[in-house]
Every structure is written in structure tokens, then in C-alpha cells.
Amino acid sequence: MALMSRRVAGFGTTVFSEINALARLHGAVNLGQGAPDFDAPPEVLAAAIRAVNSQLNQYAPGIGMATARAAIARHAARFYGQELDAETEVLITAGATEGMFSAILGLTDPGDEVIVFEPVYDSYVPNMIMAGVTPRYVALRGDDWSFDSDELARAFNARTRAIIVNTPHNPTGKVYSRAELSFIAELCQKHGVIAITDEVYEHILYDGAAHTRLATLPGMARWTLTVSSLGKTFSVTGWKVGWAVGPESLVTAVNRAHQFITYAVASPLQATVATALELPPDFYSNLQAMYQAKRDRMLTSLRHAGFEVLKPQGSYFIMVDWRGAAPSRIQNDVQFAEWLTSEIGVACIPPSIFYQDSDKHLGRHLARFAVCKKDETLAAAAERLLRLAKA
Numbered sequence: 187m188a189l190m191s192r193r194v195a196g197f198g199t200t201v202f203s204e205i206n207a208l209a210r211l212h213g214a215v216n217l218g219q220g221a222p223d224f225d226a227p228p229e230v231l232a233a234a235i236r237a238v239n240s241q242l243n244q245y246a247p248g249i250g251m252a253t254a255r256a257a258i259a260r261h262a263a264r265f266y267g268q269e270l271d272a273e274t275e276v277l278i279t280a281g282a283t284e285g286m287f288s289a290i291l292g293l294t295d296p297g298d299e300v301i302v303f304e305p306v307y308d309s310y311v312p313n314m315i316m317a318g319v320t321p322r323y324v325a326l327r328g329d330d331w332s333f334d335s336d337e338l339a340r341a342f343n344a345r346t347r348a349i350i351v352n353t354p355h356n357p358t359g360k361v362y363s364r365a366e367l368s369f370i371a372e373l374c375q376k377h378g379v380i381a382i383t384d385e386v387y388e389h390i391l392y393d394g395a396a397h398t399r400l401a402t403l404p405g406m407a408r409w410t411l412t413v414s415s416l417g418k419t420f421s422v423t424g425w426k427v428g429w430a431v432g433p434e435s436l437v438t439a440v441n442r443a444h445q446f447i448t449y450a451v452a453s454p455l456q457a458t459v460a461t462a463l464e465l466p467p468d469f470y471s472n473l474q475a476m477y478q479a480k481r482d483r484m485l486t487s488l489r490h491a492g493f494e495v496l497k498p499q500g501s502y503f504i505m506v507d508w509r510g511a512a513p514s515r516i517q518n519d520v521q522f523a524e525w526l527t528s529e530i531g532v533a534c535i536p537p538s539i540f541y542q543d544s545d546k547h548l549g550r551h552l553a554r555f556a557v558c559k560k561d562e563t564l565a566a567a568a569e570r571l572l573r574l575a576k577a
């Protein structure tokens with residue numbers, strides 16, 4: 187008798203753990219997973235320590251601590267002019283990951299369809315499968331990862347319950363333009379479809395790109411659930427403190443799922459949300475400048491190594507076409523990532539994992555590198571990558 191449920195049997199293990207293990211084995215510089223190798227702002231770390239030492243160590247309210255919810259509402263007003271009632275329209279989740287899963291469970295029924303853009307961040311489709319929901323894929327194509335508006339319009343049908351929009355986008359670094367989001371907004375309102383947005387990279391933007399919050403476009407406040415988290419902005423990916431915000435009707439539904447998955451998120455870590463989100467403007471501008479420098483430096487290194495680079499506008503990542511830089515025996519992105527990790531000593535992620543089986547060929551010539559690393563880590567990677575240029 188199979189012990190594993192059919193629900194999870196098809197998932198396999200995530201490629202991230204495989205690449206991490208390979209990177210450890212070969213002592214590779216790990217530009218695979220999107221986790222910084224530097225620490226959080228000291229004020230944020232100090233706030234967590236203060237909380238632990240202030241007896242904030244028991245269950246928080248399931249919906250989240252009042253101070254954290256109020257800070258999330260103020261952050262939404264400060265950056266996007268989005269008005270939220272902190273009492274009823276903000277829910278704290280165990281990272282954006284749980285926020286997205288609870289959103290899918292709380293807002294869809296088995297048999298519904300949810301539209302996703304492909305390449306697609308790797309947790310959404312397994313979430314849908316566990317919820318009995320069918321993913322409907324719309325392709326992002328070309329150097330700017332744009333979608334075909336007719337293809338998107340055709341994807342909406344009587345079974346469509348929601349659309350997931352991740353901007354800035356993992357793995358491509360695409361930042362959806364206001365025009366693209368307006369088109370999505372029109373379709374959502376025309377068909378009565380909920381938009382679930384994943385905005386964890388909202389503050390990691392390049393070359394002056396602007397992040398547009400779909401919820402703030404005309405008519406979208408009532409149709410949009412916005413998910414984000416502390417992890418990427420404050421370099422605390424291990425904390426798993428996130429949130430889902432939107433109209434009470436949607437947040438209440440998401441909380442129905444959340445209350446029986448996580449119930450409540452780690453109290454002392456939630457207690458840092460106000461300190462983190464309310465850091466002065468300098469923090470946010472320095473963050474952007476720091477990431478811009480890291481991205482620019484990596485673009486140069488990757489180009490020197492012989493890669494064709496697809497320039498990101500946001501996120502922790504750079505996608506490259508590796509075909510000009512690898513030996514001819516390398517046939518696909520998984521082989522390339524394994525070879526680069528074991529032979530050259532730099533780990534990256536093979537992007538075919540972000541595609542459904544029938545579309546995997548679309549990611550076979552690509553590799554994803556993370557830039558959220560110390561300058562010395564990026565320098566060590568650059569030095570190793572130069573071996574490609576010399577080969």
C-alpha cells in the first residue's frame with residue numbers, strides 16, 4: 187500500500203534543496219536560493235530580542251497582533267495610498283507562502299480554475315492541487331516577459347475564480363506595468379474574478395522601475411487580496427512573517443483557512459513588524475541603491491562570462507540564456523545548473539521548474555541567479571564564472 191497520498195505524490199522534492207545539497211557538496215558559491223547571506227537591519231533584530239525578553243512568547247491573536255496590523259495598514263497608506271482598516275482588513279500569516287495557500291483555500295472551491303502566469307513561482311500550483319483547483323497558464327514571453335492580451339482574455343471563463351499576479355516577478359524580475367495591471371483589472375471586474383497578488387519584492391526595484399499595487403487601481407479594492415512579507419525587504423527570510431490585506435470579505439475568508447493551518451504567527455517576530463515597516467525613508471532608498479549595485483555588478487559578471495542576460499526590473503533574480511557560455515554537451519537547464527555547481531563552483535536554479543510539464547522546453551535554455559548576496563560572495567562567484575569566458 188502506498189503510504190504517500192495521491193495529493194502530494196507528484197510533487198517530488200523541491201529543486202532548491204537538491205541544488206543546496208549539491209552546492210554544499212562541491213563548496214560552490216550559492217546563487218541559487220533567494221535568501222540573503224547578510225543580516226537584517228540591527229533595529230529589526232533588536233526588536234525581536236526585546237520581544238522575547240518582554241514575555242511576548244505566547245500565542246498572538248490568530249488574525250495577528252494589533253500593533254503589527256496597524257503598521258501594515260500604515261505602510262500600505264505610506265507607499266501606495268491604500269486605505270485599510272487594520273481591525274478587519276489585515277491578516278498576519280506565516281510568510282507570504284502561507285498567505286498564498288490560505289488565500290487559495292479560503293477563496294476557491296474544488297473544480298474552480300485559477301489563472302497563473304508562466305513561469306510561475308513554485309508554490310502556487312502545488313497549493314492549487316492540494317485545494318482541488320485547476321491552474322490555467324498564461325505565458326510570459328520575449329525579452330520583456332510580456333503576455334498576449336488575447337491569450338489572457340481567453341483564459342477567463344465561467345470556472346475562473348481567481349488570478350495570481352506576482353510582481354516584481356520571481357523568477358524573471360519582471361515588474362508588471364500599470365497598463366498591464368489595468369488590463370488585468372478590467373478582466374477581473376468584467377468576470378467577477380478575484381486577484382491575489384504576491385508582492386514580496388515590492389521594495390526591490392531597479393533602474394527607477396515603479397511598483398504598482400493592483401489593489402489601488404480603479405475598482406480593484408474590492409476584488410484584490412494583496413500578499414507580502416518581511417522576508418525579502420528586511421533580509422529575514424527565515425522568519426516567515428507575512429500578511430494578506432484586502433476587503434473584509436476576502437480577509438475573513440482567508441482567515442477561515444489560516445486559523446486551522448497556522449492559527450497564529452510567531453509572537454516575538456510579529457512584534458518587530460512596526461519597527462521594520464516604519465524604518466525611515468533612508469532605509470528604503472539605501473535598500474534600493476544596495477540592490478541596484480548588486481544587480482549591476484552581477485549583470486557585468488554574467489556578461490563577461492559569456493551569458494546573454496535578460497535584464498530584470500525588480501526582485502532578487504537575474505535570468506540568463508546560458509547557451510553561449512556552456513560546453514556543447516550540456517543539453518538543458520538542469521544539466522547546466524548541475525554542471526555549473528559541481529564543475530565551476532557557482533550554484534544557480536534551473537528555471538524549467540517554474541513551467542508545467544508541457545512547457546518545460548521554454549525554460550531549458552535559461553538559468554536563474556540570485557543577487558541578494560554579500561559583495562564578497564558576488565565577487566567570488568564572478569571570479570569563478572570568468573573560467574567560462576576563458577574556456
Ligand SMILES: Cc1ncc(COP(=O)(O)O)c(C=O)c1O
Nearest residue numbers: 220281282283307356415417428
Ligand atoms: C514570489 C515569492 N513569493 C513568496 C515567497 C516566500 O515568501 P515567505 O518567505 O514570506 O513565505 C518567495 C520566496 O522566494 C517568492 O519568491
